Amino acid sequence: MASAADGAEDGPGDGDGGSAGPGAPGAPGGAGAPPRAAGAVDRSGGPFDVTEVDDPAEGGRVDLGGIWLPGVQGMELRVEMDQSSQQVVSVAAVLGQGAVQVQAFAAPRTEGVWSDVRREIAQGILGQGGRAGERQSALGTELLAEVPVRLPDGQVGRQAVRFVGVDGPRWFLRGVFSGVAAVDPAAAEPLEALFRGIVVVRGGTAMAPREPIPLRLPPQAQVDEDQQEQAPAEEGGADDAGAPARDDLKPFERGPEITEVR
Template sequence: MFGRKKPVTGARDAAASTGPESQAPSSTGPHDRSSVPDVREYYTALGYGHIDLGSLVIGVPQGRDLNVALDPAGQPEFHVVTQVSRVIPRAFAAPKSAGQWRTMVAGMREQLEQQGADVSVVDGPWGRELVAVLPGAVFRAIGVDGNRWTAEVRVMATPELADQAAEEGREVFRHLLINRGDGPMPVREQLPLTIPDEIQQALTQARSQQAAQQQAQAYQQQMAAGQQGGANQQGGANQQGGAGQQGGARQAAQAGAQASPANPQAAAPSARAAAAPQSGGRAAPSTGGTAASSTGGTARRRDGSAMDRLRGEDDDL
């Protein structure tokens, strides 16, 4: 069922502010950052930690972990994680007129249906929410158009916890702060993030480790292909009765096996990073995860199709 877009704060809140003493907006966000006089006090009053990424400020409720991972383009994205859900907030440049979120939902729906997902569009507090049922997982996209920006959270959960995960996603979504900036940007382009130095260093290390792991995997594949080729030559030698060729093929296969690393994964150890939220009170300590977390976890790049990405996020739920 398609819902009507609900009002969202932003330019209206900013216009209503009368000065630095005005209170943070009380209506449901996401909010323009300009409408919140003191970001730290805003999240402290909620009992949240937060991380300030320049164009996007993410609140981290008590009991949640903040992880960072690399998207398929190698760019960092931040996840708010519990044992129930993984919530990925993002913000995009948008035209002055509303309607971009509607277009984004239509595009996601088409892509997921092409990959075999069972997709529906339901009515949520902000209007349209896209829900895709995948093997062993449920993906939900919640979004809304603001003042020249579109905010979104993507929520992943197992089917039996999908409803609870949706509420956790909405809780993060309603307290996002967006700083669109005044410069021109192509519509639907993701707003650039300002990454804290300690996280940037960890991501640089993770990229290096990923490159090493990819090289090791490529080498292993080449060696496997060489062994297969040697086996084919061996079979041909047997058919022709060429004992010399057979012996040569066996020697080549043995040499290839000796040259192949016994454990190519060992060439690319897992990276660990610290993603410490800035807060009036800090975010809850991490208990671990597959992305770089607030106390450490593996930063991992996710490749493959959109469905593979969605499915892959379920690893540490």
């Protein structure tokens, strides 16, 4: 399994001060963005870097610290927290019987990481007895997988999931579509639009490649404490970008819940 420390550290100038900071303002994919590889996403329609938008709150986006997530009518927002650090490590937007889990990570200035991450995720799934294959879509090169899961009756079944990844200026955004959003294009469409509308706030702090960009509960969050179920750090805590965390594969497990967006 890859870890946040498996790559080389960001190059000179990637820390505070000097010429640090996310990619230069302007069109997505401009100065400061990694070179586009084959199958990479055209980011002109998102996801965006914070330097590429006038106001990240525009359109009703929710401030989650490292990302601004679009609000969609009827959406339920779930968060996963590391029990030891009490930090938010991932968020999942649920619409009906479909969901997309989102995590943002630091990445090198000069190259993207999705091609390597995609290969590592596939190897991990195949090693568990699952299935994995690639396809091209509007979100670039996706990884389609069937992941072994334990069913309520004790039998082992397979759950369909779609992994998508976008390389931005010094960040990498991963989305995991599950439920009907993994198999039904019509059901996935609003969640794909939501993913496209995300604004990433990398910040100028020096971070190791694949280190999670810190997230937080939104200021207006209303957490249901009675139903809060924090994830054990070893099972689904601060996972690196190279391997699916526990909630990547089980996004419908109950966790801290924020009231739905109406």
